[in-house]
Amino acid sequence: MRTGSSHRFTTPPPFLMPRYGRRWGVVVRRVLFAGAVALILAYTLFPFYWAFNGALQPSSRLYVSPADYLPVPPVFDAFREVFANRMFVRGVLNSALVAGGSTLLALAAGSFAAYALGRFRIRGRRVVLALILGMTMFPQISILGAVYSVISRMGLYNTLWGLGLSYMILTLPLTVWVMMNFFKSLPAELEESATVDGATPLQAFWHVLLPLSLPGLATTGLLAFITAWNEYLFALALTVDRKARTVPVVIANYTGNSLHEVPWGAIMAASVTVTLPLVVLVMIFQKRIIAGLTAGAVKG
Amino acid sequence: MSSLQKRNLWAWAFLVPTLAIFLVVGLYPLVQTFLTSLTNARLGSTRAPEFVGLDNYATLLRDREFWVVVLRTVLFTVVSVALEFALGMVIAMIVHSPFRGRGLMRTAMLVPWAIPTVVSARIWSYMLQDTYGVANDLLATRLGLLDSKVAWLAEPTLAFACVVAVEVWKTTPFVALLLLAGLQLIPDEIHEAAEVDGASRGQRFRLLTLPMLKPAILVALIFRTLDALRIFDAVWVMTRGQAGTEMMATYNYRQMIDFQQLGFGSAVSVAIFLLIAVFVVAYVTMLRTERG
């Protein structure tokens, strides 16, 4: 399987090419390239920086103009307040559990289904595929009421189990789709040899295909994790209190001591806090994600 | 039992967990929504809902506001997916070419995508606030690019543009990621050969890179179109649908939850589902002709 080795020769649009050309051309192009990189970094990172800046400003400096662009000296009150907030701390734990749990469930169920759809020629395959695609076709709000009644009838209202189960509707279709393409891309001889040795499809799957698909699993797992970690609407409707509230809902509803008050500093501190773990995850898995997508999602 | 039949049985066994889950959290709720759309049910009411046939759909067809919302959502989708695609392509190209700090850049470009939408929308609305927001501070007070401070989220065209900007900011990383993955599948040798044959960079991009990226482009387009049509979180947090930013999903929420009209709201849901299905069918047909 190919991963991102050197790709010097895949051609970007002319102005983005840093390496070749005559001497002046090289300089101009380098500057343009660096400029493009800087612009993109500013666009993607500035809002995050601004949240960080807001979290470290004293509250009296949050609403003034001209604004302070550097938190000097930094004030940690907002972070202290956020970490003293039981609702928030518990929300982070809930989010981690529900996102992790629903990711594992999606991977477990989804990779079996992907295996069946990717490597078996069964009748009704088309229907199943259409069904799976159909699951991605409506806004969450349109099934919210019905999902609520199913979950509460199962006695799972306001539990992490119920929320995790509802997240399947978001994570499972993507998992099946990506993993199916992944399995398709593996050579056919793989399980054939295993089957010749008398292995059942389950054994072939477990011992031969699954180990080979770990990169794909890592990618889809991360995609699913981020989806679940960021989800808001189901979490809002299917949970009430500390027992199961996840952190996006906690942040969206963060209030101060009185009705109406919106403590921006604390909200910014909370925002930075919940984003950091994901940035670290992305940093660790960045190569993995790209490699996995290369193999799974985008291959025709 | 033949070995083929046995194999098929295995395949269905593998599908059982996924199908069971879809049945509980997908199919059943959908059917339920459809059935509810034929009644006058109200949220949180103990009165038994009455069957009203297609009345809700008739009301919906005559509801001018709904069609305005539909058109707006489609416009939003076209504009934001086009921008995401253009920007995503540039970013993918950049992080595909070798330079020092590329790994860091690849991580940085993913940050907007990793922030929960409700959170980033709050950050953006803070930044766009008219009197103390950093957007005005930067553009009007410091750089003098604007004559006076602008109320970004107050005026319809501007507010719409802001929602697009935030959505593009949030989802371009995903598009760039998919395109980057596609770029990595193009063998270097093809480009080397073309360069030897004297093809210019522009030609190579147009005639080689773009066609070979097609599968990746299509996947990115499908995922993003479906997502953009369903936009909810960003609008909900930033404007609650005011100043000409109401989209299909927020309209649906308003009818169903705020107005407690479960029956009518369900009809809106079904209508949205059908509208999105049109897009899906179009894309799937495109994919199929693509593969011949």
Place this chain on the structure above:
Amino acid sequence: MKKNTGAIGVMAALAMALLVACSQEAGGGAADGKAVLRLTDDPTGGAHAVNERLARMFTEHTGIGVEFVPAPSSATDRLALYLQFLGARSSDVDVYQIDVIWPGILAEHMVDLRPSFQDDLTGHFAPIVENNTVGDKLVAVPWFADAGILYCRTDLLEKYGFDAPPETWDDLERMARTIQEGERAAGNKDFWGYVWQGSAYEGLTCNVVEWLASSGAGSIVEPDGTVSIDSPEAAHAIARAAGWVNTISPPGVTTYKEEEARHVFHTGQAAFMRNWPYAYTLMQAEDSAVRDKFDVCVLPGEKGEHAAALGGWQLAVSAYSAHREEAIELVKFLSSPEAQKARALDASLLPSRTRLYDDPEIAAAIPFFPAMKEVFTNAAPRPSTVTGEDYNQVSTIVFQNVNRVLSGQTDAKTAVSKIGTELEKVMERSR
């Protein structure tokens, strides 16, 4: 990979164990054989501590236990939650804290409290009791009151030679313009005369109710069900507000909620502000730019008609409660003068009882307190009781259309007639 999954499994198990340990909430502490009541409360709110203390006192006196059901702080989310419980006829909650605009929406699910509270009702501000009465049924007992008030920069009034806060809207416009021009000439380019809530949300409906009531233009939908907003007076009142935008109010005021308005006033960038009492304490903080430079008073009105939109929260007993008698006892206790006084002192929540406004102890703790008596006596309820379960839709029609007027997408006359037609349709349906 095997090792990894093992490690993840162990971590998940540990986390689950932690979770179980955390969720062992303290019991209600009821005496043997006594009921344990469940009451909704926002655990992140500033009043939670005093509520817990009051609950403990109640348990000591009666032996009846009290537990809190956490409720989200956002009002819309909270209503959605209540509707989930009540729609399922759940007995999990005995006493609900409900917003002043919900008696109409929740009436069918609540016990009629009139028989148990008949003698006590005259002690509360009359507009609130009236608001909580649907038909003949007393849906909820007033618990604390809130109302729109005008914040004035006293230092600036003095600087520009005004000796009293504005009496009429014309006064306010004139004073705001003078101060704004003066401050801008002095170099503060971002200074504004008047900030308020113009975003398309419930808060705008509150502002609209005040504009209309203070101009003799009725209350959108009258208590008898007549839609009254389509009138020249109403159009005039809304057009006047639209005229403030970008003259004495910032153009972004059409996206302002309470906090945006407060931030502008709090940082010393506005002369007047319409807001709720909560802003007072925050703006008296040590590092506030306007500490001791402002005061509160009633909002202006034409021909001496002042009006303040009524806010606040009430206590209601669920019709599905298994402990109705005990729940009523709890409501009696929590709405008593003593409990309301404790909440005023500890959490600055304004009592719904008239007599408490003469209490020197509270007046010492909350400086603007005595001024509030006049405000509440003139409080104007939103048309939530008469519109019942359709109130949210009524309010949305109002704030969306008025917001369009404010941001110049339509004119006031067209808007009030459109609102009138749409409200007629809603009222027709519910008849």
